[in-house]
Amino acid sequence: MNRALFQKIIFAWFEKHGRVLPWRVKNHEDAQRMSGVRETLATYFTKAxxxxxxxxxxSELMLQQTQVDRVLPKFEHFIKRWPTVLDLSRAKLSEVMIEWQGLGYNRRARFLHEMAKRVVEKYNGVFPQTETELRTLPGIGEYTARAVLAFxxxxxxxxxxxNIKRIFARVELGVEANAIPISPKEFQSFIDFSVPKHHGDPWNQALMDFGALVCTAKSPKCDxxxxxxxxxxQRIAEEYRVKTYAEFLKTPHRNQQKKxxxxxxxxxxxxxxxxxxxLRESPIHMEELRMHMETNHGLSSRxxxxxxxxxxxxxxxxxxxxxxxxxx
Ligand code: SF4
Structure with missing residues (x-):
């Protein structure tokens, strides 16, 4: 796939249609400064x-099992009450649990509270900047740690x-996310490779919105x-003479594809x-390696x-x- 073109298309779409969400505001000071001012996606592109x-x-912990619409008012209220990690570390667990009401999966509230205490006690209120350290914090798994590093x-x-998994499965591999034919590690490096230099944050945000609004799970807006x-x-759908992949998803052709x-x-x-x-046998000249792969394993595409x-x-x-x- 033409990666540069894909990046250009996604960013152009994001600037026009991306969602303005409160957790995309840079920090507490910005949130206060912009209170009452409508944030636009364009501003995200003009500031750090x-x-x-x-x-x-x-926001990530709230969004883990809960829809954006339900998270929006809860996030704003939560952040208003405890604007910084220090504020949250001083709260009582019971207060946090009460505030969490309506979001479900209460373990996340407890994790958040423990995490705030740990960051204040162990890191002096400054979040660590490596995946390994972030993952030692309560409730922070691989996904959330990577989200912090990027965002x-x-x-x-x-x-x-x-959303991102679904987009790449379809666009690059022509399959649904539950049928990805490569290992999770390979898929991860494939996704990492797609990130435009110095744009890790907006790129991931743009893809999340694209997956939520265009390349949706059940009814992608392929038209x-x-x-x-x-x-x-989409190309596979056309080969089956179906107009869009969205239609293809609903036809019996799909089962043929699965087989x-x-x-x-x-x-x-x-x-x-x-x-x-x-290479386990010995180092080898690249052209020799390519010919070995072509002759012995049928990899003919350079x-x-x-x-x-x-x-x-x-x-x-x-x-x-x-x-x-x-x-x-
Ligand atoms: S919306 Fe349709 S055409 Fe667009 S990326 Fe998703 S599957 Fe492909």
């Missing part, structure tokens, strides 16, 4: 995207929520989708494994070979020096 990790975590610290990493020409799922799923020996995962196997090599290098599984590939 680094946001308060506390606001990111509160608050501006790191160029992909945040895989259900009006600006990424239609790049989408493999025709790619054999393992044609997946990137398989090819990656064979490349690493070959473009695909290049992409697989790139993903292995990104994952630090292989190294390229000059024209030779090796494992170290």
């Amino acid at each position: 995207w680094r946001r308060d990790p506390y606001r990111v975590i509160v 608050a610290y501006g790191q160029d990493i992909g945040v895989i929520d259900t 009006h989708c600006p990424a239609k020409t790049l989408c493999i799922a 025709q799923s790619i054999p393992f020996e044609q997946t990137n995962r398989y090819f990656r494994g064979r490349i690493v196997d070959k 473009k695909k070979f290049g992409e697989i090599i790139e993903s292995l290098v990104l994952d630090k599984l292989i190294y390229i020096r000059g024209s030779r590939a090796s494992l170290d």
